[in-house]
Amino acid sequence: MKKFLKTMALAAVTLGSFASFGLTDQTVSAEGDKITVYMPSPAGLAEKIAEGFKTQSGKEVEVFQGTTGEILARLEAEKENPIADVVILASWSDGLAMKNDDKLASYELSNKDNAVENFIDEDNTLFGYSASAVGVIYNTELFESLEADWADLSTTEDYKDLLAIPDPEKSGAAKDFVSAYVTEKGWDDFEALANNGTIVPGANKATMEAVTTGEVGILVAGVDYNAYKAIDEGEPLAMYYPESGTVINPRPAMIMKDAPNPEGAQEFVEYLFSDEAQQMVADAYLIPGRADVKSEKRPNVDEIPTLNTDWAKMMEVASEAAARINELMA
Known part of the structure; x- marks a missing residue:
């Protein structure tokens, strides 16, 4: 019901x-x-x-x-x-x-x-x-520079309670990232992100506002085109793709x-x-x-490090994985 x-x-x-x-x-x-x-x-x-x-x-x-x-x-x-x-x-x-x-x-x-x-x-x-692709978007007034990999964000005390992730039940890009990540690496890092105080403010627009205003300092799996546009408009933001790879979302x-x-x-x-x-x-x-x-x-396709993307497996777990993110971060 x-x-x-x-x-x-x-x-x-x-x-x-x-x-x-x-x-x-x-x-x-x-x-x-x-x-x-x-x-x-x-x-x-x-x-x-x-x-x-x-x-x-x-x-x-x-x-x-x-x-x-x-x-x-x-x-x-x-x-x-x-x-x-x-x-x-x-x-x-x-x-x-x-x-x-x-x-x-x-x-x-x-x-x-x-x-x-x-x-x-x-x-x-x-x-x-x-x-598009997803990456790490951060507020440069709170962090002068940042290069942490996905797993580092989940375990570093300096980032505690300063992390957000888009709602993957609303954001298709975040949904694809979550399903690819758990298919390749499992749930440990997302569970650690939850323990490190990660919140879900809403879809992509709401999470971008949260990091731009400084409500949080770091956006995990933020959609890149939003970030590049905001940076060109003078917002105090920077973005990078973690070394271990991300997902390019056709x-x-x-x-x-x-x-x-x-x-x-x-x-x-x-x-x-x-x-x-x-x-x-x-x-x-x-x-x-x-x-x-x-x-x-x-950056174009050949300039972005990527995770393995088995789309058939990702499709099978995507909806369930998106729902679990909201349960973990609640």
């Missing part, structure tokens, strides 16, 4: 968020040529992509934006009356789960050969048009099997891999999904 109520509460939140973008079930059914896209932050990128696609194709794009958790809850609430044509998540493992549930359509992307290796799955259902764009406008959905996914859209991705501090497009604002 408790799980059911939690799901319904999440659905109610996302329904309200959806309405705030001016989109309702009635407007979608009345204008079938529109493309309906669900996608995570950054907000400015969503707006630019929607406008760029409209300029190129003449077709409107209705966007619902939320965290990965909010998007998944919205999809669950709409399963009897599908609205989304394209869904983008910040978690590759959650995308794989949707694929396993037979919710995705296959499509042969015209320029798939330009995609970063492994950013498109073998069945052509997940299209990693961009990516952000899958997926065409829904029950999309009301499947042809428009295919056209939109093609646009995501266009020169124009990929430059928008790079300008938004994300990693482009095409190997021939590089970001000058942040």
